Amino acid sequence: PTMTQSGPGTPIDLLGLDLSELTRVVESLGEQSFHARQIYHWIYGRRVTAFAQMTNLSRALRERLEGGHTLGLPRVLKIEESSDGTRKYLFAPSSGGQVESVYIPEERRVTFCISPQIGCALDCHFCVTARLGFVRNLTSGEIVSQVLTLLSDNESRTADRPVNIVMMGMGEALHNYDNAVAAFRLLADPHGVGIPRRRITFSTAGLAPGILRLAAEPVRPRLAISLNATDDKTRSRLMPINRKYPLDTLLEACRKYPLAPRERITFEYVLLRGINDGAADPRRLASLVNRHQLRAKVNLIPFNAGSEIDFSEPAPETVRKFRDELLMLGVPASIRANRGRDISAACGQLALQGAAELEATP
Numbered sequence: 113p114t115m116t117q118s119g120p121g122t123p124i125d126l127l128g129l130d131l132s133e134l135t136r137v138v139e140s141l142g143e144q145s146f147h148a149r150q151i152y153h154w155i156y157g158r159r160v161t162a163f164a165q166m167t168n169l170s171r172a173l174r175e176r177l178e179g180g181h182t183l184g185l186p187r188v189l190k191i192e193e194s195s196d197g198t199r200k201y202l203f204a205p206s207s208g209g210q211v212e213s214v215y216i217p218e219e220r221r222v223t224f225c226i227s228p229q230i231g232c233a234l235d236c237h238f239c240v241t242a243r244l245g246f247v248r249n250l251t252s253g254e255i256v257s258q259v260l261t262l263l264s265d266n267e268s269r270t271a272d273r274p275v276n277i278v279m280m281g282m283g284e285a286l287h288n289y290d291n292a293v294a295a296f297r298l299l300a301d302p303h304g305v306g307i308p309r310r311r312i313t314f315s316t317a318g319l320a321p322g323i324l325r326l327a328a329e330p331v332r333p334r335l336a337i338s339l340n341a342t343d344d345k346t347r348s349r350l351m352p353i354n355r356k357y358p359l360d361t362l363l364e365a366c367r368k369y370p371l372a373p374r375e376r377i378t379f380e381y382v383l384l385r386g387i388n389d390g391a392a393d394p395r396r397l398a399s400l401v402n403r404h405q406l407r408a409k410v411n412l413i414p415f416n417a418g419s420e421i422d423f424s425e426p427a428p429e430t431v432r433k434f435r436d437e438l439l440m441l442g443v444p445a446s447i448r449a450n451r452g453r454d455i456s457a458a459c460g461q462l463a464l465q466g467a468a469e470l471e472a473t474p
């Protein structure tokens with residue numbers, strides 16, 4: 113789906129191609145199609161970064177690949193490390209622009225927060241990425257390569273801990289549906305990158321048609337919804353997309369999302385002081401979950417500040433009470449630790465802040 117178009121002399125980027133697309137490339141070189149499977153395994157399974165490393169290919173084929181093809185790994189422009197070990201990567205994807213991803217080490221696992229778009233078209237008022245506006249969609253290769261780079265750059269930690277991938281960086285995966293799903297397939301394929309599907313999550317601000325489309329895929333990621341309010345009036349004020357897909361429409365789409373045994377939909381809920389953290393909110397949230405018969409859990413995210421964002425964080429006591437009340441009402445709930453806040457790598461803080469300054473000092 114995302115074969116990058118190439119003029120004469122422009123190398124073809126193989127990163128991001130699926131098996132059938134690689135097969136076409138191999139056949140166009142006059143080679144037998146089984147080599148496509150070998151190349152696929154080298155790129156995604158073994159994660160080599162040069163054709164010379166594909167040692168089971170003939171020298172002639174390797175040279176032909178080197179002639180007109182690339183493995184377009186993004187340049188890493190900058191890595192910032194938080195006092196809690198979280199690292200924010202600034203990438204220059206092969207077809208231009210800049211994008212951020214976040215590596216979050218935990219005791220028993222590692223989480224990669226990756227981006228499906230540069231900027232974002234939605235205008236959620238509490239999020240700094242929204243201030244960038246929409247710049248462009250990333251290709252499947254540009255999405256997968258964020259994962260490949262984070263894996264190879266953090267090998268000592270990722271070797272013996274499971275890796276979780278959350279499509280929660282910049283942008284909306286469901287606004288870049290084809291490329292995000294193509295990337296998901298390469299990541300989840302046991303012959304590809306091989307990250308189990310249950311460890312890959314797509315987060316959405318609530319594009320109901322996209323949720324229904326994803327529900328019909330034979331293999332699906334886990335689903336997270338940025339709910340952030342318990343009534344339409346508040347939600348529309350915070351997230352204009354709610355005017356198009358209000359709570360009932362959104363939650364009906366969620367109910368149709370097939371879940372594996374014990375799997376739940378995650379409702380992310382950014383707590384904004386005085387806006388959506390009221391005494392009635394946990395009850396309204398629980399009744400939404402019950403009314404739509406959802407198997408859900410709630411992940412509470414205390415607001416992370418950003419420049420020109422005019423909200424404030426609730427008191428820690430309010431956050432705990434909100435969680436306890438949900439638990440009492442029978443809704444599983446947890447509080448998300450705000451990792452990487454000191455380097456603006458926490459939820460809602462990705463805004464290419466390093467980028468301007470980098471351009472100023474080449």
Ligand code: SAH
Pocket residue numbers: 238239240279280281282283284285315316317318336337338340380381382413414415416417418459460461
């Ligand atoms: N567009 C997708 C993914 C990106 S946002 C989505 O909306 O789900 C990832 C998460 O960060 C969302 O749950 C969003 O509600 C949350 N978020 C955005 N801005 C935030 C902020 N300033 N503080 C805390 N969480 C924020």
